Amino acid sequence: MHIEPAPDPGNLDDLALLIDILPGPLRAALDSQPHVDLLEVVLDLGRPPEARYLGRTERLSPHPVQRDDLDQVVALVGEFGGDNRAGIERTLHRISALRNRKGQIVGLTLRVGRAVFGTIDLIRDLVERGASILLVGRPGVGKTTMLREAARVLADDLGKRVMVVDTSNEIAGDGDIPHPGIGSARRMQVPHPDRQHDVMIEAVENHMPEVVVVDEIGTQAEAAAARTIGERGVQLIGTAHGNSLENLIVNPTLSDLVGGVQTVTLGDEEARLRGTQKTVSERKGPPTFGVVVELVSYGEVIVHPDTAAAVDALLRGDDPAGERRVRGDGGEVRAEAAPTAPRPRPTNRTPDRERRGPARIYPYALSRDSLERVIRDLGVDARAVARPEQADVILALKSRGRDARLERLAAETGAEVHWIKRNSTAPMRRALQTVFHVIGGVEDDEAADAVEEAEEAAERAVREGVAVELTPRRSPLRKLQHLVASRHRLAAESVGREPGRRLVIHPP
Numbered sequence: 489m490h491i492e493p494a495p496d497p498g499n500l501d502d503l504a505l506l507i508d509i510l511p512g513p514l515r516a517a518l519d520s521q522p523h524v525d526l527l528e529v530v531l532d533l534g535r536p537p538e539a540r541y542l543g544r545t546e547r548l549s550p551h552p553v554q555r556d557d558l559d560q561v562v563a564l565v566g567e568f569g570g571d572n573r574a575g576i577e578r579t580l581h582r583i584s585a586l587r588n589r590k591g592q593i594v595g596l597t598l599r600v601g602r603a604v605f606g607t608i609d610l611i612r613d614l615v616e617r618g619a620s621i622l623l624v625g626r627p628g629v630g631k632t633t634m635l636r637e638a639a640r641v642l643a644d645d646l647g648k649r650v651m652v653v654d655t656s657n658e659i660a661g662d663g664d665i666p667h668p669g670i671g672s673a674r675r676m677q678v679p680h681p682d683r684q685h686d687v688m689i690e691a692v693e694n695h696m697p698e699v700v701v702v703d704e705i706g707t708q709a710e711a712a713a714a715r716t717i718g719e720r721g722v723q724l725i726g727t728a729h730g731n732s733l734e735n736l737i738v739n740p741t742l743s744d745l746v747g748g749v750q751t752v753t754l755g756d757e758e759a760r761l762r763g764t765q766k767t768v769s770e771r772k773g774p775p776t777f778g779v780v781v782e783l784v785s786y787g788e789v790i791v792h793p794d795t796a797a798a799v800d801a802l803l804r805g806d807d808p809a810g811e812r813r814v815r816g817d818g819g820e821v822r823a824e825a826a827p828t829a830p831r832p833r834p835t836n837r838t839p840d841r842e843r844r845g846p847a848r849i850y851p852y853a854l855s856r857d858s859l860e861r862v863i864r865d866l867g868v869d870a871r872a873v874a875r876p877e878q879a880d881v882i883l884a885l886k887s888r889g890r891d892a893r894l895e896r897l898a899a900e901t902g903a904e905v906h907w908i909k910r911n912s913t914a915p916m917r918r919a920l921q922t923v924f925h926v927i928g929g930v931e932d933d934e935a936a937d938a939v940e941e942a943e944e945a946a947e948r949a950v951r952e953g954v955a956v957e958l959t960p961r962r963s964p965l966r967k968l969q970h971l972v973a974s975r976h977r978l979a980a981e982s983v984g985r986e987p988g989r990r991l992v993i994h995p996p
Contacts, residue, residue: 502579506598509564509576511557515547527628530587532595532955538983545983558593566662570680571655572953575662577906580636580669582658586954586995595955601658603669604630608637609821610789610813614779615641620724622705622745622776622795623784624732627979632658632703634783638725639701648723651676651697653860655684659703673701685713692717693869699723713742715776724777729977733780733792734802734846738864738871746780746799748772751857767856768874769803771796774943787815805848805873846870847923850879852894854911859883862916867975870920879903881923885911938965942972942993949978949995957983960990969993 503523510529514537518529525542533555537548565583568574572585578603585593614621615638620769623631637657643650652675654660660675661667674695678687684702688710691700700717702710705728717724728745730736736746743749750772775795782790791811792798798808813823847870851859859872868923873879876897884894886907898905906923908915938961945956958969966982969991973980979994 505576505579506581509558509561512867514548526600528600529598543772548572558596561596562593566737573656577663578661578665578667581662582669589952596868603636604633607634608641610815611781618704620718620777621779621781623727623781624730626731629783630786631783635659635701635703635727636669639673642673642699643673648698650699651686651691651695653691653702655681685709687711688717692720692722697722702726710740711742718776726838730880733783733798737799745776746795747775773800789813805875847880848878849881849883850876852882852884853882858913859916862913862920866920867971868920877901881906883908883919935968938968939972942969945993946973946976946978953995955992955994958990958991966991
């Protein structure tokens with residue numbers, strides 16, 4: 489029996505194997521360029537092929553991709569699963585398919601997968617002490633890469649029983665033999681994305697792991713499975729969609745991972761003692777993950793070492809206690825405490841330019857529940873706060889235009905006041921749309937057109953299962969379109985160069 493040798497542990501990107509499945513002319517074009525920052529190759533039927541690098545896109549040929557080109561690539565990769573993803577055996581590369589209404593493949597995205605050593609240094613102390621850690625951050629920032637190395641360090645360096653639940657084979661690669669990037673950790677493959685939560689529970693019940701590693705927790709069933717695993721005393725390291733801890737709190741599907749949120753009505757005396765309205769938001773229970781790590785970039789993270797305390801602070805309208813960790817040029821890790829004082833208040837109309845995080849909106853004598861509902865529906869980067877001194881923006885009724893206390897608050901805080909006619913969701917929605925169009929530096933009509941185009945594209949991406957390319961837009965307009973895609977829970981990316989840079993919204 490012939491056994492193929494394992495890939496060289498010192499060279500774990502196997503990029504040549506990905507390039508080899510391309511048609512000959514495209515291989516030659518790609519080989520003529522450096523590969524160090526290659527992210528993906530895009531082949532769409534009837535369009536010229538593209539190679540996407542960090543910060544730029546290069547056309548590989550002036551000739552459009554033919555169906556024979558797609559068929560050649562498909563024949564050389566593994567079987568496509570229920571998530572329309574395939575791979576190359578014993579590599580980390582991912583090939584994702586776009587299909588037409590008949591199910592025929594009309595486009596391919598060949599994503600480069602690399603095992604990168606050293607990323608875990610930023611949080612190694614947390615991993616080694618046995619904390620359950622949730623990694624959050626935008627797509628492409630390195631969550632899966634860090635997850636993979638955490639599995640290797642726990643299995644090889646600490647000698648723990650580690651089980652990787654690998655839904656799309658992104659953590660341990662395609663094929664039955666796991667990629668050496670996960671070390672001696674074991675891997676359970678998931679037959680269909682809808683069954684990830686079942687396999688998570690099966691991993692604990694059948695294989696007695698000390699650690700479970702899972703990527704992309706995104707449904708209520710998966711969040712419930714994660715809680716079950718945590719309650720059994722198993723260390724859990726996972727990722728979830730969202731850029732920050734604050735995003736998770738306002739996400740009704742994933743908020744349970746950090747303790748959940750419930751609305752509580754206080755008595756008059758308690759409300760006076762707290763200095764809040766009678767209706768407040770509080771954490772529902774203990775978080776599944778004791779530590780949340782926000783990945784800012786490959787070399788920078790924000791660590792919240794006590795998730796419960798951080799969530800409580802955010803729900804009060806305070807800054808969460810945290811720590812910023814940065815990897816220096818020599819590989820050393822520098823840490824500095826995140827500020828715990830209230831964030832700087834803006835003195836102009838762009839609060840999010842002066843600090844990281846969502847805009848803070850105070851409903852003056854308005855329903856906070858209604859405001860929170862509108863924020864969730866619009867998907868804007870904002871949240872309601874309990875006290876006016878924390879606000880960047882104040883919403884108030886026009887009938888209170890001569891309110892002396894409101895005038896004093898606006899003067900003291902520098903918050904911008906927006907007036908609405910009624911204490912209901914429709915006026916709040918219009919006000920928030922105006923606020924965020926102005927913040928983006930965009931005229932209302934132009935912004936409305938961009939949002940409408942993104943809405944139609946998102947619906948088409950879901951309905952037809954295809955990637956939809958939008959018309960070129962300026963950066964502020966693309967940001968609005970990104971928000972629309974995020975609200976539909978779809979991935980979106982900006983491609984091309986200015987002034988032709990535009991958004992592509994991908995199917996679920």
